[in-house]
Amino acid sequence: MxxxxxxxxxxxxxxxxxxxxxxxxxxxxxxxxxxxxxxxxxxxxxxxxxxxxxxxxxxxxxxxxxxxxxxxxxxxxxxxxxxxxxxGTPVVVFENGQFNSRRMTVLRLTQQDIMTAARQRGLMRLDQVRYAVAERDGKISIVEEHKA
The missing domain is CATH 1.10.287 (Helix Hairpins)
Structure with a gap:
């Protein structure tokens, strides 16, 4: 026992x-x-x-x-x-063209981590990214910016 x-x-x-x-x-x-x-x-x-x-x-x-x-x-x-x-909960780490450095520090993420996730989606520049979200499982989801 x-x-x-x-x-x-x-x-x-x-x-x-x-x-x-x-x-x-x-x-x-x-x-x-x-x-x-x-x-x-x-x-x-x-x-x-x-x-x-x-x-x-x-x-x-x-x-x-x-x-x-x-x-x-x-x-x-x-x-x-x-x-x-x-x-945990999903955390937005990039929005409106800005990194949220406080959230990124807490999650121990770097700008390079976000850019890696963006490149994996075929995006090469930050102006193509609308949001980056650190998901509960640790992956980074990228929401593309839609230009008219």
Missing amino acids: QLVLRAAIAYWLLLFSVRLIGRRSASQMAPFDLVILFMTAGISIAPVLGDDHSMVGAFSALCTIGLMHILASWLKMHFDWFGRIVD
């Missing part, structure tokens, strides 16, 4: 530590970001398993983590506030 409780606690701690790290998706993560993510996950394994190196212990921990994930998903579906805490 103690192993199950440790696994549940580790799930929630890891979920919120990843949330604190930021919203970059795996495809946008720098090697540094990935190292931090893997180190955090690796560090959480030892306290969960403790001295129990059995298959039953590992299976119990995995099942508990899976159930915690299902619980978190259920909570997100039923409580909007919980989804905002766990996943």
